[in-house]
Amino acid sequence: MRRLAIAFVSATLLTSAFAGAQSKSSVPRSADGHPDLSGVWQGGSTTPGNWEEANGGTGVGGTGRNPNAPVVLSSNDRPAGREGAPYQEWAAKKVLESYNRRGIDDPTAQCLPGGIPRSVTLGLFPQQFVQTPTQVVILYEYMNVFRVVPFTATHPEDIIPSYMGNSIARWEGDTLVVDVVGFNDKTWLSGTGTFHSDQLHITERYTRVSKDRIDYEVTMVDPKVLTKPWKLTSSLMLREGTKLEEYICAENNLDPGRYDKLLKDGVKFTR
Amino acid sequence: MIHALLLLAVLHHSFGAEYDINQPITLTGTLTAIEWTNPHTHFYVDVKDAKGNVVNWKFEGYNPSVLVRTGWRKDVTMKVGDVITVFGWRARDGGTWAHSREITLPNGKKMFFGPPAGTGDGGNAPAVEVK
Numbered sequence: 001m002r003r004l005a006i007a008f009v010s011a012t013l014l015t016s017a018f019a020g021a022q023s024k025s026s027v028p029r030s031a032d033g034h035p036d037l038s039g040v041w042q043g044g045s046t047t048p049g050n051w052e053e054a055n056g057g058t059g060v061g062g063t064g065r066n067p068n069a070p071v072v073l074s075s076n077d078r079p080a081g082r083e084g085a086p087y088q089e090w091a092a093k094k095v096l097e098s099y100n101r102r103g104i105d106d107p108t109a110q111c112l113p114g115g116i117p118r119s120v121t122l123g124l125f126p127q128q129f130v131q132t133p134t135q136v137v138i139l140y141e142y143m144n145v146f147r148v149v150p151f152t153a154t155h156p157e158d159i160i161p162s163y164m165g166n167s168i169a170r171w172e173g174d175t176l177v178v179d180v181v182g183f184n185d186k187t188w189l190s191g192t193g194t195f196h197s198d199q200l201h202i203t204e205r206y207t208r209v210s211k212d213r214i215d216y217e218v219t220m221v222d223p224k225v226l227t228k229p230w231k232l233t234s235s236l237m238l239r240e241g242t243k244l245e246e247y248i249c250a251e252n253n254l255d256p257g258r259y260d261k262l263l264k265d266g267v268k269f270t271r
Numbered sequence: 272m273i274h275a276l277l278l279l280a281v282l283h284h285s286f287g288a289e290y291d292i293n294q295p296i297t298l299t300g301t302l303t304a305i306e307w308t309n310p311h312t313h314f315y316v317d318v319k320d321a322k323g324n325v326v327n328w329k330f331e332g333y334n335p336s337v338l339v340r341t342g343w344r345k346d347v348t349m350k351v352g353d354v355i356t357v358f359g360w361r362a363r364d365g366g367t368w369a370h371s372r373e374i375t376l377p378n379g380k381k382m383f384f385g386p387p388a389g390t391g392d393g394g395n396a397p398a399v400e401v402k
Contacts (some may be wrong), residue, residue: 051340052383084400099397109284111310124337141336191287191398221332230296231383243337253306256283262288267363269288 026211027174030131033173037136037206039131041236042243046213048237049061064254080129087195091225098193100271104259105193107186111249113145113163115187116202117218121234124176126242136169136176143242155181161198163187189220190232197224212238283310283334286360289393290370294361298328298369302353307345309334312384314349314371316357330357330371332385341383353377359387 030036045054049117087095098105102260114122125142133148148165159182166182180202188194205217214236221229262269286292300318310369312332317325332338335345342348349355356375362368 024345051332075294087399095399096397096401102392103285106285111283167277192393211375216333242340245339247309247334249283249310251310251362252306252313253310255289255310258289264363264366269363 007150011247020021021032027208028133030133034171035176036131036133037176037214038206039208040128040239040242041127041214042123042125042239042242043121043234044214044235045237046065047258048212050125054237085169085189086154086227086230088225088227091195094195095191102271103192104269107188108143108249109253109255111143111253111258112186113143114140115163115183115189116165117147117190117204117220117232117234118188119143120218120236121190121214121232125247126239126244127236128244136178137151137212139244143249144247149178155179161218165202167201174207178206179206180204189230195225196220200226206236212271277344283391285392286370286386286388286390289362290360290388291363292360292388295358296361296369297356297358299354299356302349302350302351302355303327304348305337305349306339312338314384316355325354327360328357330384331368332371333381338384342380343384348382349374349376357384359385 007246023101024179028036042054047054052084060080072133082201083093084092103109113119119140119142123143125140128139130137130139135148138147138149139147145164145190147164147167149169152168153168153170155166155168161182161184163184165180167178167180169176169178170185171177181200183196183198183200183202185196185198186198187196189196199222203221205215207215207217209215216234217231218234219231220226298316298318300316303315303317305314306312310317311334314330314332316328316330318328320326333341339345354377356369357369358373358375359369359371362370370388372383372387373381375381
């Protein structure tokens with residue numbers, strides 16, 4: 001019996017080792033030997049399948065099977081069990097104000113870019129990585145924005161504050177590390193009302209752990225509004241066969257007008 | 272402190288600011304127009320009220336790229352003149368517009384046209400701890 005158990009454990013270990021090696025070897029690499037992140041990816045899900053299956057389940061922002069299914073999480077929600085974001089007291093009150101007003105001050109409702117990390121972690125709208133030896137270009141369908149990320153050691157001196165910031169990249173082993181500064185203060189980080197200042201400094205770590213998955217870790221530092229670095233993890237799932245589409249949000253954006261009318265008419269929508 | 276972010280979707284705007292989760296509605300009528308636009312698609316349905324008067328309802332749904340990825344084809348899957356049934360939630364101001372969730376097509380097939388209730392309005396807990 002004992003021998004059988006040992007044989008089973010050995011077989012399991014061998015299988016695991018083989019699976020690990022296979023998983024790592026399945027990561028595409030560029031000519032310079034680094035992992036190649038090129039491809040169309042979606043955030044916010046680790047469930048393979050079509051877009052309904054990948055974004056379904058008990059709701060989220062996707063197409064769950066039950067039309068009455070309650071929403072569990074959206075990009076504006078705090079996942080259950082997750083600690084509160086480390087905001088300074090005055091700033092936490094401001095975050096709460098947005099929450100209590102159901103996020104009507106969400107910059108994306110005005111068709112402004114989602115910023116980082118929000119644009120990276122959302123589902124339903126894919127993003128495309130185009131990697132060359134000198135830079136990585138990331139195209140986001142959501143709000144039609146892009147990032148040009150050169151492999152260089154320092155940020156330029158003539159940065160104009162922007163929604164998506166100024167990004168530079170380096171390799172740490174097989175992990176692409178992206179350093180982002182030069183933000184304006186007009187985006188939300190992760191969750192309703194999670195504003196930041198123009199002092200925001202973000203470090204992102206992209207690790208392609210298999211052909212189909214990139215693990216994503218982001219650390220946000222903002223001495224003006226946060227008490228300490230705020231670290232979140234997520235992942236991206238490969239979406240072979242998907243092409244990015246145009247998303248011109250300003251085309252027919254009725255929501256700000258509706259908000260104004262609701263407020264003017266005194267309709268109760270707050271919590 | 273590391274937090275895992277899973278299953279994060281996004282909607283262009285807050286559901287709860289405009290629509291009332293406590294007012295689900297199911298209406299049947301004739302499709303009169305579809306606007307395939309960003310950030311949301313809209314469609315209009317002539318619905319007879321209890322007195323027999325025809326009222327034109329406006330519904331909101333996903334944007335075109337999400338609809339195409341979930342199987343919709345412009346002016347093919349449903350066409351002006353089709354009789355459809357729509358499930359969704361009414362606007363907070365009580366007008367004749369609503370957030371659409373599921374459409375039953377003339378052939379009986381059901382397809383989602385918009386997200387579930389509650390997307391984008393902050394969920395059950397704010398991002399910060401409440402003391």
